[in-house]
Amino acid sequence: MIEKIVIAVLILALGGISFLTGLFVGIGGALDVADAEHQRENDLYCFECEIEIPVKEKDGRLYCTNCKLYH
Numbered sequence: 001m002i003e004k005i006v007i008a009v010l011i012l013a014l015g016g017i018s019f020l021t022g023l024f025v026g027i028g029g030a031l032d033v034a035d036a037e038h039q040r041e042n043d044l045y046c047f048e049c050e051i052e053i054p055v056k057e058k059d060g061r062l063y064c065t066n067c068k069l070y071h
Contacts, residue, residue: 046053046064055062063070 046067046069048067048069049064051066053064053066056065057063061070
């Protein structure tokens with residue numbers, strides 16, 4: 001009887017550890033995706049310069065920081 005209780009407790013502990021590990025890995029992955037998406041917002045491909053370059057906003061419009069071309 002005590003052996004079944006010990007086995008059940010071990011199974012529940014391993015299941016809980018697996019769940020928490022998956023939860024934290026999932027949250028970390030979601031944060032990485034959000035950070036990459038934010039980085040993509042600040043970089044835009046400029047067809048004039050033919051490179052991905054950070055952009056700035058002026059009067060609600062984005063422009064290339066290299067050639068000042070509005071996108």
